[in-house]
Amino acid sequence: MVKNAKKIWLINPAAMPPDYEVRIQTLKRAQYLRYHGYDVTIIGGSFLHNLNKNLIESKSPFLIKEYEDNCNFIHIRNSNYSGNGLKRILSIIEFYLRLWWYAGVKKKFGKPDYISHLAAVPFGNLTYFIAKKLKSKFIVDVVDLWPESFLAYGLVREKNLFLKLAYSAEKWLYDRADLLIFSMEGGKDYIKEKGWSLEQGGTIDLKKVFYINNGVDLIDFDKNKSTFVLKDPHLDDENIFKVTYLGSIRLANNLMRLIEAAEHLKDHKDIKFLIFGDGEDRSKLENYCYSNNLNNVIFKQKWVELKYVPSILSRSSLNILNYKPSKLFRFGASQSKSFQYMASGKPICANVEMNYCPIKKYGLGISKDFKDSKSYADAILSFYEMDQNEYKTICENSRKAALHYDYKSLTEKFIDLLNKL
Template sequence: MGETNDYKNIWIFHHYATPPTLNGFTRPYNFGVNLNEENYKTTVFAASYLHFSDMNLINDGRPFTEEDHSGVSFVFVKTPSSSKNTLARVKNMAVYYKNLLSVAKKYAKQYGKPDLIIASSPHPLAMIAGIKVSKKLNVPCVSEVRDLWPEAIFAFGKTKESSLLGKLLITGEHWIYKNSDALIFLKEGDTDYLRDRKWTTEQGGDIDLDKCHYINNGVDIEAFNRQIENNVLEDEDLMSGNFNVVYTGAIRPINNVGNILDAAKLLKDQKNIQFLIYGDGNQLSMLKQRVNDEGLTNVKLKGYVDKKFMPYVLSKSSVNILNYSQTKYNWSRGNSSNKLFEYMASGKPIISTVKMGYCPLEKYDCGLSLEKDTPDELANAIMHIYEMPNETYNKMSQNARVGAQHYDYKVLTKKLISVTENVSS
């Protein structure tokens, strides 16, 4: 990497990146803070329109705005607001790509070029920009594949793989994998996808598996524990001494939270078991209506709660529910949701409504996975944990805490450094 500085300069292109004070993806920030301690300087290039907060940081002619967060530089590239409209979101992605190319050029002139670029999906344009800018500046580009895109689009039926658009997207995906100096996948089994496509060099393709690496999402355990101490949520249900079955997250069709209500209905005679659901979404009012109509006195829908209280909430649970649909997604390659690792860090057993490949719950024996995502199976799993001997329950809780340490951002940053050094040499 660059010899002129006493530190190494890394640029991260990530459309939805934010510092933890804002709503969005904090993975680049978490890496940045830890990279700073390892003699790296991190600059994150994100979009000015914050999709998850519906606010735009630039409402004038400036091409970008800069902010410093704990030593991590954020460059917010001007993009139009896109709210919930699909066409506007596509335009927002395209403008981010176009403006990122010119902002990166200006930024390199002003501050010097980076030693390395990490370009992250969810959409491929950030990775295409990363590859193009890296070629111009003659530095390596590592592409980080957060979700297998366009596979996710095909899974949700937005377009068919056999359509012209589908074929174009796959051609673009292949181009990105081939032209990146290294690839980071967030799920352990994602390289299985390259084999399924017969793209690997061992199958006669042009993508060398030696340049593929796995660094999942994770949790900042130190910050997590600090938040438990400092951000206490005054909530009598958490302190009731009941067996708390907790779900946190969005309440939308894909999260299938109605399934938890169905399980609660089956357990309504268990006076010590209560279901606490934290989160907001377009199905919240419908579920509130159900709780009312069906007399589900063992369910409390808490609505939106600030993210900073989540560590405390999870620490007061008895069991945490990872609630997914088995049919809407291919779970065979693993799961890298932040929620999974936060649940583990809380040191409480976890029930997953899907059986994942490469599963941490099995690996660390810290939870149960359902064969079928039915209310009966979920209710049985809850009863199984409720009736466990204390010794078994405490062991499972301890396993979750120990397992989480493998996904701490300090550990993940060491992995990232090893990828960057490998590419740079």
């Protein structure tokens, strides 16, 4: 550790230790901050959401642990839960109350120069009081537009009192940030759309608003691609055109649209749709494919270790981003897997229209809100029938685009912003 190194906390209640983590932004930012001489501690909850595992089985309020490569964690004890109901909300509240008490009031964890907090409105707003108490610079990372996403997906109505209160809490948090970083490129558009900027008579200075997206670690990706090869007969078959989806199978992913597109292509025996992932919609979709004899759709592993992802994507022919159309995409997108798709050097087909679209910007494939499943199927078929030189160019574009989202360079952007505080 560098003598008199600047100390920074990365607070993310969902952060997991290296052996378990799949959403790696926090881990990678910590890794490359350490590389540049920062003293980094990740603070996360003890309950590992997707694994139903709690790292603290005793009554201890927190656990301080160092993992390999000087990866320092403080796990704040929070209760187990399942789904997205009341127990999950109470578990999140529990995390922030204990964090506020032990980090801010009791000062058990020392004093950082910077606190970088993953926005979790309204419960995470307590983090501001910790930063104020410790006289730390306060950075707010926005990776999801909440509560805007509730409105966009029709979960609440625009005049809902809860929604209005949540917007007020969101603005309150953004006001108090020394630095406000959005993972979607249209963050400033969002602030202006709400009328919150100084220029509009609001209180948020757009000069403190920046954009750093999610990304991919290209060194790890390339190493894992050759080291951890998933054995799979379809991925190994060079005689089929592999259309691959990897990710959650839930409401927001709207995977039925992809299944309907596959149905139009079932007579193309050498086109196979490979689906890796799990979620509440998986069994329903499996039953649909079985009932309709869709033998061209093959459901694969429900859970794929992150180290096997490069092997899967790189052996695909076309990688799919599939979502429920949403007004949220007017601000851009920050899907972690899209950058792994780029690193694989294969074309991407997305069924949504988005602003600040890297697929269009860098020529990586197709991104379009298809009018129906036949149009979606035709787009997928266009890659199958594509001239090999054109296909090769798209593959090269994908890999080149990944260089813009390498976590090493993204962290350097983050450090540049720290230096300006």
